[in-house]
Amino acid sequence: MIAATTPKVDWFALAPVLALLAASGLALLGAVLVPRRRAHGVGGVFAALGFAVAFVLSALLYVDSGEARNVVAEAIARDRFAALAQLIVCGAGLLAVGISWSERPRVEEHAGEYYALLAAAGAGMAFLVAANNLMVLFLALEWFSISLYVLSAIRADRVESLEAGLKYLIVGGFGSAALLFGSALVYGSTGELMFGRIAEATRAQGLESDPLLLAGLAMVITGLGFKASAAPFHMWTPDVYDGAPTPVTAFMSAATKTVALVLAMRVLVAAFPQLDEFWTLAIAAIACISLAWGNLAALVQRNVKRMLAYSSISHAGFMLIAIAANNELGGRALLYYLIPYSAMSLGAFAVLAARERELGRAVALDDLGGLGWERPLLGLSLWVFMLGFAGLPLTGGFWGKFLVFSAAVERGWTWLVIVGVVATAVSLYYYLSVVRALYMRSDLEVRLMPAGGSPPREGLLQAAVAACLAVTVGSFFAVQPLTDLAEAAAKQLPF
Amino acid sequence: MTTALIVLPLAGALLVWLLPWSRFWAGSVALLVALVEVGLWINTLVGFDFDAEGLQHAQRVTWLADLDVSYHVGLFGFSLWLAGLTVVVMAAAIAYAFWAGRDRPRSYFGLMLFLTGAIVGVFSAQDLLLFYAFFEAMLIPLYVLVGVWGGPGRIGATLKFVIYTMAGSLLMLAAIVVYGLSEGTFDLVKAGTSGSTWLFLGFVAAFAVKAPLFPLHGWLPDAYRESPSEVSAVLSGVVSKAAVYGLLRIAIAKFPEPAQELRVPILLLAASGLVYGSLLAFRATDFRGVVAYSSLAQMGLITMGLFALNDPGFDGAILQSVAHGLISATLFLLAGSIERRAATGELPRLGGLAKGRPALATLLMTTGVIALAVPGSASFAGEFLILVGVFERGWGWAVVGVVAIVLAAMYMLRLISAVLHERRGRAVTEDALDLRPAELAIVIPLVACLLVLSAWPAGITERSFAGGPDDPRAAVAGRDDGWTGYAPLEEDEP
Numbered sequence: 003m004i005a006a007t008t009p010k011v012d013w014f015a016l017a018p019v020l021a022l023l024a025a026s027g028l029a030l031l032g033a034v035l036v037p038r039r040r041a042h043g044v045g046g047v048f049a050a051l052g053f054a055v056a057f058v059l060s061a062l063l064y065v066d067s068g069e070a071r072n073v074v075a076e077a078i079a080r081d082r083f084a085a086l087a088q089l090i091v092c093g094a095g096l097l098a099v100g101i102s103w104s105e106r107p108r109v110e111e112h113a114g115e116y117y118a119l120l121a122a123a124g125a126g127m128a129f130l131v132a133a134n135n136l137m138v139l140f141l142a143l144e145w146f147s148i149s150l151y152v153l154s155a156i157r158a159d160r161v162e163s164l165e166a167g168l169k170y171l172i173v174g175g176f177g178s179a180a181l182l183f184g185s186a187l188v189y190g191s192t193g194e195l196m197f198g199r200i201a202e203a204t205r206a207q208g209l210e211s212d213p214l215l216l217a218g219l220a221m222v223i224t225g226l227g228f229k230a231s232a233a234p235f236h237m238w239t240p241d242v243y244d245g246a247p248t249p250v251t252a253f254m255s256a257a258t259k260t261v262a263l264v265l266a267m268r269v270l271v272a273a274f275p276q277l278d279e280f281w282t283l284a285i286a287a288i289a290c291i292s293l294a295w296g297n298l299a300a301l302v303q304r305n306v307k308r309m310l311a312y313s314s315i316s317h318a319g320f321m322l323i324a325i326a327a328n329n330e331l332g333g334r335a336l337l338y339y340l341i342p343y344s345a346m347s348l349g350a351f352a353v354l355a356a357r358e359r360e361l362g363r364a365v366a367l368d369d370l371g372g373l374g375w376e377r378p379l380l381g382l383s384l385w386v387f388m389l390g391f392a393g394l395p396l397t398g399g400f401w402g403k404f405l406v407f408s409a410a411v412e413r414g415w416t417w418l419v420i421v422g423v424v425a426t427a428v429s430l431y432y433y434l435s436v437v438r439a440l441y442m443r444s445d446l447e448v449r450l451m452p453a454g455g456s457p458p459r460e461g462l463l464q465a466a467v468a469a470c471l472a473v474t475v476g477s478f479f480a481v482q483p484l485t486d487l488a489e490a491a492a493k494q495l496p497f
Numbered sequence: 498m499t500t501a502l503i504v505l506p507l508a509g510a511l512l513v514w515l516l517p518w519s520r521f522w523a524g525s526v527a528l529l530v531a532l533v534e535v536g537l538w539i540n541t542l543v544g545f546d547f548d549a550e551g552l553q554h555a556q557r558v559t560w561l562a563d564l565d566v567s568y569h570v571g572l573f574g575f576s577l578w579l580a581g582l583t584v585v586v587m588a589a590a591i592a593y594a595f596w597a598g599r600d601r602p603r604s605y606f607g608l609m610l611f612l613t614g615a616i617v618g619v620f621s622a623q624d625l626l627l628f629y630a631f632f633e634a635m636l637i638p639l640y641v642l643v644g645v646w647g648g649p650g651r652i653g654a655t656l657k658f659v660i661y662t663m664a665g666s667l668l669m670l671a672a673i674v675v676y677g678l679s680e681g682t683f684d685l686v687k688a689g690t691s692g693s694t695w696l697f698l699g700f701v702a703a704f705a706v707k708a709p710l711f712p713l714h715g716w717l718p719d720a721y722r723e724s725p726s727e728v729s730a731v732l733s734g735v736v737s738k739a740a741v742y743g744l745l746r747i748a749i750a751k752f753p754e755p756a757q758e759l760r761v762p763i764l765l766l767a768a769s770g771l772v773y774g775s776l777l778a779f780r781a782t783d784f785r786g787v788v789a790y791s792s793l794a795q796m797g798l799i800t801m802g803l804f805a806l807n808d809p810g811f812d813g814a815i816l817q818s819v820a821h822g823l824i825s826a827t828l829f830l831l832a833g834s835i836e837r838r839a840a841t842g843e844l845p846r847l848g849g850l851a852k853g854r855p856a857l858a859t860l861l862m863t864t865g866v867i868a869l870a871v872p873g874s875a876s877f878a879g880e881f882l883i884l885v886g887v888f889e890r891g892w893g894w895a896v897v898g899v900v901a902i903v904l905a906a907m908y909m910l911r912l913i914s915a916v917l918h919e920r921r922g923r924a925v926t927e928d929a930l931d932l933r934p935a936e937l938a939i940v941i942p943l944v945a946c947l948l949v950l951s952a953w954p955a956g957i958t959e960r961s962f963a964g965g966p967d968d969p970r971a972a973v974a975g976r977d978d979g980w981t982g983y984a985p986l987e988e989d990e991p
Contacts, residue, residue, distance in 0.1 A: 373599070394637065395630035401561075404626070407674045408564065416675060423667045430663050434640075434656070442644040442652060481561050489563065 009075035015132070016078065018056040018063065018088050022095075024124035025052020026118045027379070033114020045117035050122045051241035053095040058129060060088035063147055064487075065247035070494035072134050076196050079134040082491040086337055087131035087264040091257045094344050096125040102467035104359070105249055112156055119156070120253065123149035127261040131268075135195040136185040139265065142347060143229065146261070147174050166245025173238035174228065179224025179319065187218030188273075197272035198496075204276045205369050219274055223284055226269070230262035231311075233295040233316040240299075243311035248358055251307065252351030255314050256344035263318070266337060267325045271495045274376040284408060285326040286418060292319030300330055300432045305367045306354055306365045309432055310347070313391055317343055323418050327409035333492025336406035338485050343479040344396025348389040349470030355386045356463055367439045374440035379464060381440050381469045387434040390474050393426055398477030398484075405485070421423055498541050498554040499570040502580065503618045505534055508585075510610035513603055524595035527606035531588035534613065538584045543917070547574055550965025552623065552686065559628075565682040569623040575745065575815045575961040579738050580620045582822040585946060586734045587613040589939050590727035593830050596935045597837070599646055599725065605952045608638040611926045612731065621740045625673045625683040628747070629666070630810070632703070633944025635736060636662055639728070647723040654719035661716040665706030671763035672699025676751075686967055690751050697755035700748045701763070707741035708796040711770030721789035726833025729785065733792040734826035741818045744803050745811070750969040756806060761822070763804045765891065768897045770797030775904035776905040779911065782831040786826055786840040787912045791868070794901060795821045802883035802892065806973045812958040817879030819957060820950055824868045824876065831861055836918065844912070849921030854931040858917050860940055867947050868982055869909040870902055875947055 013020070016105065025048050030283075063085040070081035099118060111490035126146025133139040155167020191196055191214040192203040209215050227235040243251045257354050296316030304310035324336040357365050357373060357380075374381030390397030403426065411419040477484055510532030513523055545553060555571030572580065591609050599605045615638070636659065644655040676696050677683040691697075706713045721729045749756045774794030781787045799821070802814030834852065834857070836842050851858035867874040880902060887894035900934035921927075932940070950957065962970050 170869075226792065389637065395633045396637075400630070400633075404670070404674065407671065408678055411675050411678050416671075417675060419671050425552070425672045427664050427667050429658075430659065434659060435641075438644065438652060438655075440640060482559070485561060 003359070009077075012073035012078070013079040014063065015276045017335060018065070018092065018215060019125050019132075020126045020385070021056040022052045022092075024127060025049055026125060028052075029114055029118040029468075033118065035343075036114075042113035042158065044383070045114040045292055046099055047116035050096060050099045051122045053092045053099060053124060056124065057089060057092035060085050060092055064089065064491075066495075071142050071414075072196075075492070076198075077138045078132050078136050080132070081494040083264070083268065083337075084132040084496050086487060087260055087340075087492040088128045089192075090260050090340055090344055091124055091131070093126045094256040097352075097466045097469060098257075099347050100250055100462040100469075101252055101348070101355055102249040103462040104460040105247065105355070110131050110371055112158075116153070117147045118155055118242060118435060119153050119169065120250075120463055121311055122146075123153065123253070124257070125160050127251075127257055131264050133265065133268075134272075136189065136197075137195055138183060139269070140182055143225075145179060146258075147178065147229070147266045150250075150258065153250045154242055157247050159467075162245035163247065164245075166242045169238050169245075170242045174188060177223075177225050177228025177235065180221045180228070184218045184221025184223075184225060185291065188216050188222065189218075190277065191194040191215040191218060196267060196342050200495075201275050204274070208389060210276045215279070216277070216280060219277055220284070224264070224267060225280065226262055226266040227288060228265065230259055231323075232322055233292040233315055234288075235281070236292070236295070236315045236318075239315055240308045240311040243314070244307045244364070248307070248351055248355035252348045252355070254345040255351060257349075259300040259314065259318060260344060261320075262341045263277050263321050263325065263336060263340070264385050267333060267412050268495065270325065271328065271333075275496065282326045282328050282413075285322050286408070286415065287416070289319045289322035289326055290421050292316060292322065293421055297425050297428045303432070304368075306364045306367060307351070308352055309367075310354075311438075313429065313432070314347065317391070319425065320403065322423060323422060324406045324409050326418070327413040327415070328488040328497065329409060329412055330492050330497045331405070331412050332409035333495055333497065334485055334488040335402070335409045337488035337491055338405055338477075338481070338495050339402035341484060342390060342402055345391045345470040345473035345477070346397070346399065348473065349383055350387040350391075350464055352470065353380045353387075356380055356460055356467075358422060359460075367435060371443040372435065372440075375483075381465060383467045385437050385440060386471055386474055390434045396478055396479070397474050399474070400478060401485075409424035498544075498573055500556050500604070500863060501620045502534065502537055502541065502584075503570065503621065504616050505537060506610040506614035506617070510607045510614065513610060514607040518603055519704055519713045523602040523606050526593075527591050527610055528588070528595055530610055531584070531591045531613065533585045535588050538581050539973065540885070541572070542577065542581065545572070545574075547579055547960040548963055550963050551967055557623075560624075564677070565684060565687075566626045566677075568627055569683055569684055569686070570618070570621040570627070571623050571960065572621055573961075574963055576620045576742065578815060578819050578957055578961060579742055580617050582738065582819050583613065583616045583620065583735050585943070586731060586822060586826045587616070589826060589830065589943055590731050592939045593727040593730075593936075594725070595941065597725075597727070597833070598910075601645075603887040605642070608642055612638040612642070616735055616739065620742055624943060625677055625685060625688075625747070628685070628743075629670060629673055632669075632736055632739065632743075633666060635739065636666075639732065639736065640692050641721060642728045643724045646725045646728070649723075650719060654716075654723040657716040657786040658720045661706050661713065662708075665713070668699045669703035672696045678711065685746065685751070688751065690753055693752070694755045695850070697748060697752040697759070700743065700752070704740040704743040704748065705766075707743070708737050708800065708892040709793065710740075710800055711766055711773055711793070711797060714770070714774075714793050717793060718789050721792070721829075722783070724783075726836065729789075729832075730826040730829035733789065733829065737792065737796055738818050738822055741799055741803065741814060744800070745814075746967050749803065749806065750967070750972045753972040756804070760804050760806060760890070762896060764801055764853065764887070767797045767800035767804065768894060770794065771801065771901045772897060772904070775901050776796050776902045780907040780986060781906060781908075782844055782914065784835060784844065784912065787830065787844075787908055788828045788832060789859050791905065791908060792821070794905070795825075797845045798880065798883055798898065798901065799886050801898065805886030805890055805894075807885070807886050807889055808962075808970060809882045809889070811970060812961060813879050813882025813884075813886055814959045815948075817876060817883060817958045820867070820875040820879050820947065823943050823947050823950070824864055826860055827860075827864045827940055827947070828868070830936075830943075831857070831864070834932060837863050838929040839922070842925045843924070844915040846924035847916050847922040847924070849917075849925055850929070851917035852921070854929075856932045856937060860932070860937075860944055861917060862913060864947070865909045865913045867951060869906040873951060875950035878958070879950075883957065934936055
């Protein structure tokens with residue numbers, strides 16, 4: 003007979019996840035119990051509250067986790083590394099609620115479910131970054147992925163949205179399968195699931211060149227590559243980003259990328275330190291492919307959402323450089339980079355969402371014509387976000403690139419810096435084409451065709467954009483406190 | 498003090514952007530800020546001790562402690578002169594834009610003030626990353642100023658301009674990262690010298706594009722032609738000098754050995770640019786084309802002075818930078834005024850403007866004559882020093898310089914006669930006005946500065962380098978293959 007023992011549960015470590023789960027449940031209950039015309043408001047408020055409470059809880063968790071330790075039968079890592087990633091996810095979620103708010107007439111029918119899924123996805127992500135064993139990893143990955151599959155397809159009246167959901171489901175399912183298979187191989191080789199013990203077993207049993215373990219590691223990297231939308235595992239990205247409702251895209255681009263990269267760093271550093279020669283090279287190669295493919299493909303896009311999708315692939319490449327560096331500076335660079343990157347990404351998609359609602363169709367580059375003069379806040383913000391993506395000073399994107407390059411140099415891989423520099427130079431072309439469209443078209447060229455009536459009131463969206471702008475610019479000046487946060491978090495990984 | 502010089506225009510920019518000024522008030526406030534900035538600079542100048550070694554008015558605040566990045570600003574003698582050039586030309590440019598009545602005044606003047614702050618920042622930054630931040634921050638307003646308010650070909654012009662510049666600066670960023678990490682600090686004063694040729698080339702790439710140095714000048718003609726005239730004035734007069742500062746403060750001072758080793762190829766490029774630019778200026782068919790290509794030539798000459806790597810070369814380069822900045826700013830503003838009257842800058846359609854327009858004729862003539870380095874002028878002093886400097890490196894360089902000066906006389910006189918004299922061009926109407934009082938009030942101070950410099954070039958040449966460990970002259974002195982000062986000629990290399 004097997005004695006059933008329940009592990010001691012550290013509820014505080016799980017608090018952000020639980021808060022989001024509770025918010026999700028309440029929003030779902032609201033969808034059933036509250037009259038339909040109120041459902042949107044109730045769902046939105048619950049989701050926002052959930053993200054806000056989870057944000058505060060992760061902040062507390064960060065403060066309280068000066069000492070990293072594993073809790074709940076060692077399945078959950080209670081450390082600052084996870085807490086900081088949770089902070090980014092919750093912040094992104096809160097802003098995503100703000101961006102979604104004025105989407106109201108469009109998601110009326112499924113408003114309750116929409117916010118419930120958003121909070122559930124957030125909960126899954128918060129769970130994922132704290133994962134300390136391969137089972138929890140897979141569970142959390144599927145948890146947030148399934149929420150996102152549904153969210154992508156939530157505009158059931160639009161064929162693009164359905165297509166996005168289906169594509170994401172199939173390709174994402176493939177990625178998850180690779181990850182699961184890889185986990186099984188790693189388990190088969192080492193007999194362990196905990197990250198730390200995998201490393202110990204590898205060392206103790208001398209498995210450094212075990213083909214089973216290597217194959218498993220390669221498949222884990224593949225699976226995470228799918229989630230992080232790094233080339234060559236990126237093919238779902240443009241279609242899903244384009245087809246999903248724009249607020250969902252905004253959330254995905256910021257939060258999914260954050261958790262996938264943060265988790266990739268944790269797994270690789272904690273579980274496979276003996277195989278670092280293999281995986282640093284593999285990650286560096288993926289980074290180069292992402293940089294090349296993302297930037298080149300972005301050059302020819304006319305649809306701005308697709309362009310940003312490719313740009314997000316290239317940014318995955320930049321952040322993978324930080325992982326490939328495999329040093330503490332890299333950890334710091336990754337965590338810092340994610341802060342302005344998330345803000346810029348959310349903000350840029352928010353501006354596109356506003357323009358989309360105004361015009362009633364997908365935004366092509368030409369559709370941005372004159373936006374800068376017409377709606378100064380949105381235009382200026384989009385301009386700053388583009389400069390930030392390109393890594394120009396006065397935005398946190400500059401420090402992000404700088405720290406990533408520094409990490410690569412510290413590792414001794416100056417060639418990665420050169421690749422990054424060339425990629426940045428190429429990326430300028432398409433980022434600037436947005437700025438050009440915003441400001442430099444003469445009045446005659448700009449033919450605006452609003453869908454009808456005056457633009458909808460979008461107080462919350464504007465507030466969200468302003469917040470993103472503040473983070474983007476603020477992180478340039480406040481680089482010291484932010485890197486301190488990132489440093490304290492990165493120190494808790496066993497580099 | 499230095500911080501005030503940087504922050505004042507930036508604060509002015511925010512003020513102009515955020516408050517709902519009318520056209521008149523936006524321009525007035527911007528002009529007022531620009532003039533106060535000039536006053537602030539004069540105040541700095543008066544309190545500056547030109548004999549003291551090292552940085553003055555320095556200020557250092559840690560920015561990112563782990564990698565030793567800081568907000569570190571301060572002025573050397575030569576940076577003070579370049580900053581002075583900046584504030585004077587920017588004030589003139591803002592006044593000119595105010596007079597010309599640019600559209601969307603709040604955005605325009607805000608950007609001009611922002612640009613002023615960024616350029617002064619470049620000339621005073623003592624931290625590599627801060628320098629890079631200002632260097633790039635300069636590009637942002639320029640991109641918009643040309644792209645929104647420029648001529649019909651502005652989109653292509655800005656695209657070329659930005660791609661060229663950014664390609665250069667990103668190489669510099671890579672060099673900065675590698676150099677800073679290997680030194681353990683990004684502080685220019687603390688960092689030691691390095692012997693790495695690759696890093697040196699990374700920095701030189703950025704400055705060679707910005708200057709521009711032959712053959713990286715592809716962006717120049719379009720950018721100078723399509724910009725509003727006062728932006729061209731700033732681009733060629735001031736922004737190009739960021740390259741001079743960068744070469745001097747970083748490339749030469751921190752990489753003395755590679756600078757020494759690569760001196761000949763760089764001198765060759767600079768000399769080719771000098772001759773090539775002069776020839777193109779002689780062939781150009783429009784007013785701005787002549788000034789644009791003459792800028793290319795002059796930047797080649799200044800670079801020759803810098804890479805003579807000796808005292809007269811450095812002194813001459815700084816003097817010539819200031820003189821050329823004032824000259825080309827004046828010429829571009831005059832070009833703008835002429836284009837407003839004739840609706841074209843094409844030389845074959847101009848001509849005969851001198852008759853009945855004495856003020857225009859006098860000012861253009863004076864500036865032109867100073868530009869062709871007539872003896873007694875500021876640019877004569879500058880060019881002479883540069884020639885002395887490069888003569889030290891071999892008489893052949895000086896011959897190229899002299900040939901180019903003859904070419905300068907040819908293209909300048911051709912420009913003057915094509916615009917002012919000859920038969921009245923088709924684009925010039927009888928009733929085209931002479932320069933208006935407002936234009937005079939803008940251009941005359943610039944020309945007056947030039948005349949003062951002509952009378953007293955030593956004002957700059959003796960007050961640029963005070964020595965000390967951070968002085969670029971100290972970096973090249975001693976490690977040279979011979980002579981670095983005004984020493985007797987028999988110590989020359991053959």
